[in-house]
Amino acid sequence: MYICACMPDQIILQIETATQVCAVALSINGVTIASLEVDEPNVHASRLTLLVEEMLLKQGLSFGELAAIAVSMGPGSYTGLRIGVSTAKGFCYATGLPLIGINTLTAMAAGFEMRHPGLLTENTLLCPMVDARRMEVYSAIYDSRRQPVSAPAANIINVETFQDLAADRQIVLFGSGADKFAQIFAGHSRVKVITGFKNSARFLSQLAFEALTRGEFADVAYFEPYYLKDFIPTTPKPITNPFA
16 A cells, blocks of 8 residues: 655656547646647557656656656547556556546646636636547536536537526536537537647646545556446448449
């Protein structure tokens, strides 16, 4: 059992692979000191460990100087989460470091507060969204104190989705799943869509440090990504010759 004495210089390695962005970061006592990100499709398997090695090398650090490894646990991309979590678990097995799992949507809410403090009031609800399929997203809703108003779920969004919640409050949608709803809510006075918001391993810093100080560690042997729903593989359609 790991016990955190809350001493200075608690360095945490952080991994974010829940979306297309492949990102790693280092934090000391909840403050990000370095990060590397690649925003390209299908690079998690080939780039993740290289990013970790590069970042540790640039900072002159080794795994032996870390206090824990934190990973964005989902919901999100099935493949991305599987690669991120398995990589984090592999590092923990090899080094004996404790593992911290951070809900992806909660980390996104923390990241939005960090990047857009001027948009938040006591009457603001945050709705981080990770793209799923078509009009479906993985989303949750948090109040201005980052307390959950609705739990993470796979939701199909339409113009009436937030009708009750937006009656007397403003809801801010952001994340990879929110961009596709910008036109739908363009004329809505209480639903605001912030486009271009991308996940980052930097968003895990404070949450991971808080979990470390509380001793909230995952069981490395049994820890699994938070997929929210089962993976459904698709079968490619046969290629036909239109001129045959």
